[in-house]
Amino acid sequence: MRVIVLQTALGFLLTGMASAGSTVGSFLVTNNDVSTGFGSTATFYSIGANGAVSDKTVVSTNGIGIAGGFFAASRVAVVPQGSDVCVFASNAASADIAGISAGSHTLTGDFPASSTDTGSGNGVGLAANANYLYATFSSSSTIATFQIRTGCVLSFVSDVSAVGLNAGLVGGMAIHGNIMVVTYGDGSIESFNISNGVPVSNDDAENSAGSVNDHLPNGVDITEDGHYAVFGDASTVTTLEVSDISSGKLTPTVSYDVGPSWNSGTVRLSPDEALIFVTNDSGGGITAVLFDKTTGKISPGCTSGPLKGFYSSWAYAGAAAMQLPTAAGGLLYVPEFGLNGFSSIGIVQFTFSGTACTLAEVSGSPIVDNSDPSALLSIGVYPVRPF
Amino acid sequence: MVRIYKFLLAALLSCAGLTLADAQSTGCPPRPSAGTVVNNPLDIYSSNGVLTANFTFKSELAAYLEECYIYQSGTGPVEAPTLRLNPGDQLVLNLTNRLSYLPPSAPAQKPAMGPMASMPGMTHDPCSGGTMAATSTNIHFHGLNIPPVCHQDEIINTDIENTDPPFEYSFQVPTNDAPGMYWYHPHLHGQATLQVNGGAAGALIVGGIEKVAPQVGGLPERVFIIRQQFTNPNSWIAGPYQLTLNYQPAAAPASASPIIQMQPGAKEFWRVANSSSQAFLTLAVLFGKTAQPLEIIALDGIPVTAPYSVNSITLPPAGRAEFVMTGPPAGQAASFWQTGFNTGPIGNPNSAQELAVIQATTSAKEPPSLPPAPAKPAASGPQRFAGLAGLTATTQRKIYFAEATNGTNGPTEFFITVDGQTPKVFSMSDPPAITTTVGAVEDWTVENRTGETHAFHIHQIHFLFMAISGVAQADPQLRDTVVVPAWSGSGPYPSVTLRMDFRDPEIAGTFVFHCHVLDHEDAGMMAKIQVNPN
Numbered sequence: 001m002r003v004i005v006l007q008t009a010l011g012f013l014l015t016g017m018a019s020a021g022s023t024v025g026s027f028l029v030t031n032n033d034v035s036t037g038f039g040s041t042a043t044f045y046s047i048g049a050n051g052a053v054s055d056k057t058v059v060s061t062n063g064i065g066i067a068g069g070f071f072a073a074s075r076v077a078v079v080p081q082g083s084d085v086c087v088f089a090s091n092a093a094s095a096d097i098a099g100i101s102a103g104s105h106t107l108t109g110d111f112p113a114s115s116t117d118t119g120s121g122n123g124v125g126l127a128a129n130a131n132y133l134y135a136t137f138s139s140s141s142t143i144a145t146f147q148i149r150t151g152c153v154l155s156f157v158s159d160v161s162a163v164g165l166n167a168g169l170v171g172g173m174a175i176h177g178n179i180m181v182v183t184y185g186d187g188s189i190e191s192f193n194i195s196n197g198v199p200v201s202n203d204d205a206e207n208s209a210g211s212v213n214d215h216l217p218n219g220v221d222i223t224e225d226g227h228y229a230v231f232g233d234a235s236t237v238t239t240l241e242v243s244d245i246s247s248g249k250l251t252p253t254v255s256y257d258v259g260p261s262w263n264s265g266t267v268r269l270s271p272d273e274a275l276i277f278v279t280n281d282s283g284g285g286i287t288a289v290l291f292d293k294t295t296g297k298i299s300p301g302c303t304s305g306p307l308k309g310f311y312s313s314w315a316y317a318g319a320a321a322m323q324l325p326t327a328a329g330g331l332l333y334v335p336e337f338g339l340n341g342f343s344s345i346g347i348v349q350f351t352f353s354g355t356a357c358t359l360a361e362v363s364g365s366p367i368v369d370n371s372d373p374s375a376l377l378s379i380g381v382y383p384v385r386p387f
Numbered sequence: 388m389v390r391i392y393k394f395l396l397a398a399l400l401s402c403a404g405l406t407l408a409d410a411q412s413t414g415c416p417p418r419p420s421a422g423t424v425v426n427n428p429l430d431i432y433s434s435n436g437v438l439t440a441n442f443t444f445k446s447e448l449a450a451y452l453e454e455c456y457i458y459q460s461g462t463g464p465v466e467a468p469t470l471r472l473n474p475g476d477q478l479v480l481n482l483t484n485r486l487s488y489l490p491p492s493a494p495a496q497k498p499a500m501g502p503m504a505s506m507p508g509m510t511h512d513p514c515s516g517g518t519m520a521a522t523s524t525n526i527h528f529h530g531l532n533i534p535p536v537c538h539q540d541e542i543i544n545t546d547i548e549n550t551d552p553p554f555e556y557s558f559q560v561p562t563n564d565a566p567g568m569y570w571y572h573p574h575l576h577g578q579a580t581l582q583v584n585g586g587a588a589g590a591l592i593v594g595g596i597e598k599v600a601p602q603v604g605g606l607p608e609r610v611f612i613i614r615q616q617f618t619n620p621n622s623w624i625a626g627p628y629q630l631t632l633n634y635q636p637a638a639a640p641a642s643a644s645p646i647i648q649m650q651p652g653a654k655e656f657w658r659v660a661n662s663s664s665q666a667f668l669t670l671a672v673l674f675g676k677t678a679q680p681l682e683i684i685a686l687d688g689i690p691v692t693a694p695y696s697v698n699s700i701t702l703p704p705a706g707r708a709e710f711v712m713t714g715p716p717a718g719q720a721a722s723f724w725q726t727g728f729n730t731g732p733i734g735n736p737n738s739a740q741e742l743a744v745i746q747a748t749t750s751a752k753e754p755p756s757l758p759p760a761p762a763k764p765a766a767s768g769p770q771r772f773a774g775l776a777g778l779t780a781t782t783q784r785k786i787y788f789a790e791a792t793n794g795t796n797g798p799t800e801f802f803i804t805v806d807g808q809t810p811k812v813f814s815m816s817d818p819p820a821i822t823t824t825v826g827a828v829e830d831w832t833v834e835n836r837t838g839e840t841h842a843f844h845i846h847q848i849h850f851l852f853m854a855i856s857g858v859a860q861a862d863p864q865l866r867d868t869v870v871v872p873a874w875s876g877s878g879p880y881p882s883v884t885l886r887m888d889f890r891d892p893e894i895a896g897t898f899v900f901h902c903h904v905l906d907h908e909d910a911g912m913m914a915k916i917q918v919n920p921n
Contacts, residue, residue, distance in 0.1 A: 068794065068795030068796050072793070072794075122794050171793060171794075185793040185798065213809050214791070214800055214810065215791075216791070218793055233791075234791040234792060235810075236790075236791055236802060236810040236836075262789065262791060262836070263790075265792075265793065281792070282791070306876050310877070311731075311732035311733075311874070312732070315732050315733050315795075315838065316733075339732060
């Protein structure tokens, strides 16, 4: 408990620092990518110092979603821009990206890619740096590049085809410096060079080590130094894979089976990179594994088991977002894809005693998001993790 | 000139094993319109111990995709007749595959299954695999306890392509097989959903049930085949569907329901097969809104230990129930329903649906009746699976259903795994997951670790359904397909405990067990078992 109090206090301090260039306070945003007839929205909450969320504001994205799709596709990207913070939220069926000013909670526009970029099958995933936003369109299996302009406005640049070695569609995506790594959900992965903005394949597509056992990389994250790409697999156990990308290209992955909770499809490195938080998307829980950022090795940690309401009020969990951009990240916010009309946000506390860890849902969790009719798979937070 | 061409064409086709009628026929026989009287499928009977039938398997993209077994009867082409045999009879079924439909969204053609499959210039051997395309096929005789060898009931390597000459299935119904309702359907891995959805399924009835269940003797006999057809004719994966009853849409209120006409208050023997690809059914006969008693006589083709009464019957895909029902009195509103089935938090919807209205009218023509029960029960020889409940299992195994998915809409990997082994999406080249020996009696616990219901089925044998989630069944029955309930998200995984009987040497060989939700099976929820001769 002492560790947590310190973490929270430190986090509060750093949160203030991270917001120094911005007038926007800490917030959490969900992309409610619902289907025709409901009206897609993004929901903003303020995050208090203790991690509690409040002050809900709903902003229409003026688009149409599909209420579901790939777990590994992050449907929201948060990009600080001067004193404002831009939120980009994808609309799967209308195949465009909504720009939102988080400072004013106003829609800045809906920005389509090319007419052949479509995401109505399994959604549109996003990743961004300060200058470019990349969008994976799951139906056309293309990656679109947008330039981020002042005022949270996007300009479409171009798109590239990205199809897996086994005909899989592009799903997971992470960027770091000059490299983009994507997954195809069919066992294969690939990296792209984005040094000129637009992705150019590194011609290094490979089937992952885990794919021989039907463990299929889905989610992906990249370490702060760009040394390793970490993958979370769709599988019947918690399976992660690591590829050394220090050369600027993928190398053969090393596969780790680290626990019994199945379908480990999305992964997030903690800010200090000592942990990887894994969402067991169809197991209803969160797993934390220990990560050695020097060697890239993974070892078992702990798991939450199914969170409250699993299979009674919600059915799938999306990628977890972290409260803080430091240390272990503070509280975890887990998108819970609703069954009975509404989605919810699970809140999970991680603790580590030095020898053992726990993941436990906090009292008051989940927060029911009644502005999201059963479509929540992605959450963004601000301040963002620094890498 | 035209005649000459026809003659030449006929000669060419004859060389290829075809008939001119096959070549000229453009598609499937017409199916009944909504809101009409439901009739039994055509019966074709064995004679002098042999039933020989010729089927042509065709496809036609009409309002729905139709994939039809065509039998040329004396009055014209008929779809999926009921095969009527007695224990010990020989079935000779010549199947000419002329499927032509390829779904636009079908995956790329898979590699050949066997080394002989696609060698240029060589004749294709259907017993050695093939392309496994949507236009290839084979047949599984579901529930029959017959050998897993090519030309009998083998589906792993049997691949009949749409250019092959007629393929002969020939086997003897075991003399010790129970009288009851079995069924036949395509079972080509990866294509079973499409072909069964297209309507390729029919009943096979082993005669003589009145000898073991005398209460059905002399009763009018109805045969109902419940199928699914998908509202998107190009549907390749699970999607919106409608049920059909003997090929007539059961889609009220969108269309008029099928009509079952009965004499008022008549007692009848109903034989119902769930030949849908994925629908779990809870069947009931309602007078007004009140469920009527149904006397269960047989399940999955095997008479129950003692008939019993229920108000509804749950049938997984592939399950069959045979029961006695009493029709409504004149003027009583009555209907036959699927009352709905909850397939779990992430399962497909199985909504309530009226299957038919039942009209009690003195003008009704009752279907043919079963023979009267013998005055004195005939002495029966040894029955397959006899004494299974009292045996001690030689081996215990745990098997589980699991899924891994990339998203809420899939694609999903489906697994059936022997505990301790690595979950693997089924491939035809996989080694057996289980090896056992003729003579073995094994207790299997089949667990469901997913949020949707599955239907466990094993080929070649029936099993004794002993327990659900550890709770013993009061009166265990022999089944070949059972519901494995969905996991609720907390607590132990639901399970069924099944006693497997590998004592009969006829079933030695390699065959499969799988989920009978066919899109699960097609996507990999299947494994092999090898039973070695003793």
